[in-house]
Amino acid sequence: MGQDLKAENLTISVPNLGCDKNCPYCVSRMTGYVTNNFPRMLRNCKKVIHVARAAEVTSVLFTGKGEPTLAYRELTSLARLFNFWPLELQTNGIGLAAGDDSLLKGLYDAGFDVIAVSVDTAGQLDACRELFSRIRDAGLLSRITVNITDLLGDVTFPSLLDYCRQTGISQLTLRRIVTPENPKDMKTADWIADNVDDNDYRSLMEQARLYVSEQGKLIRTLNHGVEVYDCGGVSFSYSDYCIQERNRGDNIRSLVFLEDGHLYTSWNSASSILF
Numbered sequence: 130m131g132q133d134l135k136a137e138n139l140t141i142s143v144p145n146l147g148c149d150k151n152c153p154y155c156v157s158r159m160t161g162y163v164t165n166n167f168p169r170m171l172r173n174c175k176k177v178i179h180v181a182r183a184a185e186v187t188s189v190l191f192t193g194k195g196e197p198t199l200a201y202r203e204l205t206s207l208a209r210l211f212n213f214w215p216l217e218l219q220t221n222g223i224g225l226a227a228g229d230d231s232l233l234k235g236l237y238d239a240g241f242d243v244i245a246v247s248v249d250t251a252g253q254l255d256a257c258r259e260l261f262s263r264i265r266d267a268g269l270l271s272r273i274t275v276n277i278t279d280l281l282g283d284v285t286f287p288s289l290l291d292y293c294r295q296t297g298i299s300q301l302t303l304r305r306i307v308t309p310e311n312p313k314d315m316k317t318a319d320w321i322a323d324n325v326d327d328n329d330y331r332s333l334m335e336q337a338r339l340y341v342s343e344q345g346k347l348i349r350t351l352n353h354g355v356e357v358y359d360c361g362g363v364s365f366s367y368s369d370y371c372i373q374e375r376n377r378g379d380n381i382r383s384l385v386f387l388e389d390g391h392l393y394t395s396w397n398s399a400s401s402i403l404f
Contacts, residue, residue: 134180134183134184134381135184135185135352135381136181136184136185136186136381136382136383136384137186137187137188137351137352137381137382137383138186138187138188138189138190138382138383138384139177139181139186139188139189139190139211139214139383139384139386140189140190140191140192140383140384140385140386141189141190141191141192141207141211141386142192142193142194142385142386142387142388143191143192143193143197143200143203143204143207143388144165144167144170144193144200144203144388145157145162145165145193145194145195145200145388146195146199146200147195147196147199148195148196148199148221149196149199149221149223149224150196150221150223152221152249152276153278153317153320153324154249154276154278154306154317154320154321154324154325155314155317156309156396157193157194157195158313158314158317159308159309159312159313159314159317159318159397160309160312160313160396160397161313161397162194163194163387163388163389164388164389165388165389166388166389166390167203167388167390168390169389169390169391170207170386170388170390171206172390173386173390173391173392173404174207174210174211176392176404177384177386177392178210178211180384180392180403181214181384184384186214186384187214187215188214188215188216188217189211189214189215189216189217190216190217190218190219190383191204191207191208191216191217191218191219191241192218192219193388194388196220196221196223196224197218197219197220198218198220198224198225198232199224201232201235204218204239205235205236205238205239208236208239208240208241209239209240211240212239212240212241215242215243216239216240216241216242216243217241217242217243217244217245217272218236218241218243218244218245219245219247219274220244220245220246220247221246221247222244222246222247222248222253222257222260225244225246225260225263225264226256226257226259226260230263230266230267233263233264233267233269234267236267236269237267237268237269241269242269242270243269243270243271243272243299243300244264244269244270244271244272245271245272245273245274245300245302246260246261246271246272246273246274247274247276247304248273248274248275248276249275249276249278249280249281250280250281250282251281251282251284254273254284254292257273257296258295258296261273261296261297261298262296262297265297270299270300271296271297271298271299271300272298272299272300272301272302273289273292273293273298273300273301273302274302274304274368275289275301275302275303275304276304276306277303277304277305277306277325277329277330277333278306278321278324278325278329279324279325279326279329280324281329284333285333285336286303286333286336286337286340287336287340289301290340290360290361290363290365293363294361294362294363298363299363299364300363300364300365300366301360301363301364301365301366302365302366302367302368303330303333303334303337303365303367303368304367304368305327305330305367305368305369306321306325306330307321308321308322309396309397311397313397334367337358337360337365337367340360341358341360341365344360344361345358345359345360345361345365346358346359347359348364351366352382355367355368355369381394384403385401391403391404392404
């Protein structure tokens with residue numbers, strides 16, 4: 130572990146207790162799974178915090194190889210240990226939409242600041258309207274991460290911005306779906322090859338660039354090169370490559386704390402383990 134290692138954020142993968150959505154492009158299936166070891170996660174939290182501070186991370190992102198809210202107890206327990214940083218939760222939103230407001234209150238009380246909901250169809254956008262209002266009412270910010278596949282249909286960048294404004298969403302991210310090197314699940318990789326057209330992502334990004342050139346403004350550039358824009362009150366960013374597999378030099382996107390209790394610099398390489 131180099132003493133000059135720097136990271137944009139710390140990503141924590143909560144114990145995998147399954148998923149209530151069967152995304153055909155699932156990254157977890159392609160990068161593989163590790164065995165849950167929550168006691169070791171708790172044991173190593175102080176070490177992870179020490180390394181994250183030394184790496185000058187500025188935020189903590191909670192996600193999972195499954196749907197993290199299905200491990201709600203473990204999720205909120207871990208959050209309380211890291212909540213002196215800004216916390217963001219990545220979720221498919223299904224459980225939060227179906228549950229009562231006590232779930233959102235529990236996330237707020239545990240220290241979460243942003244709830245990021247991943248969607249991939251126009252139907253999910255409609256289904257999540259009420260959830261985003263509830264997230265706002267709970268005192269939390271919301272992000273929508275739009276996964277670009279042929280499931281999305283005819284959605285434009287201006288229409289996504291309008292949706293954000295109507296529902297009180299603070300942040301919008303466009304996410305390009307890719308296949309990792311040496312995928313562990315070829316059925317998923319084949320689905321991506323058949324159903325993901327990079328032209329769809331490029332088209333939305335071209336619409337975004339046109340919008341920001343005329344009406345938006347650059348807010349900041351993250352260490353790994355991604356730009357963040359103000360689009361009429363909505364923060365817009367993008368993810369060209371959604372899987373952290375390798376890093377050049379010591380300035381990396383994320384430290385990755387997996388549910389086996391070990392800290393890594395990659396999602397799908399056991400050799401990237403730090404401890």
